[in-house]
Amino acid sequence: MVRTPLTPWERERGERFGALLRDARGGRSMVEVAAAAGVSAETLRKIETGRAPTPSFFTIAALAFALDLSLDELAAACALPDDGQALSA
Amino acid sequence: MVRTPLTPWERERGERFGALLRDARGGRSMVEVAAAAGVSAETLRKIETGRAPTPSFFTIAALAFALDLSLDELAAACALPDDGQALSA
DNA sequence: TCTTATACCGGTATTTGTATCACGGTCGGG
């Protein structure tokens, strides 16, 4: 095994990340935001649903720009729970 | 073809991006920064040399945190000199 | 000189991201 298969908390972080994007999207449609960001709607959907937990930096940058979000805030919002470790399930 | 094979300007952007990271690293060693960011030194080297033009968002976020960089500034620094008109209408 | 540390480079393996294709659900008009 050469590539780390994405730890569970990384996937959880991806879900939270997607939830943030979906929330920021508000009432706008997926296709609209995806088009504005220059990515396919399917890709946006995967990111929002957490099925793409670690998207590329520039993809997120484009989405953040289309959604008027701050990359630092986005990262901080997802990095915070990592600091406190995953809550006891 | 299902995946766009990375356009030339994307690779150029990756090179500029890597140069930024390398500059921010200063005199610190690759292994030190890579360890601080939680990525392998090879990955950091590939990103710095532009051989990994579109790294994952969280990888960059971790590196930016380790280097005390702002993600927004980082994205802006790479988007400004080239300005992709493909995104944003 | 020899050893150590750092950085670079090639290849390899595995996982993942992204895009295209095709389907079902919902809504409004005819």
Add this chain to the structure above:
DNA sequence: CCCGACCGTGATACAAATACCGGTATAAGA
């Protein structure tokens, strides 16, 4: 009621990111 349009979704295909291995080159120190 039927149909087309829009949206979200699942499956599939390919390119790329990440990690590990070995080897190489340069500079500093013993």
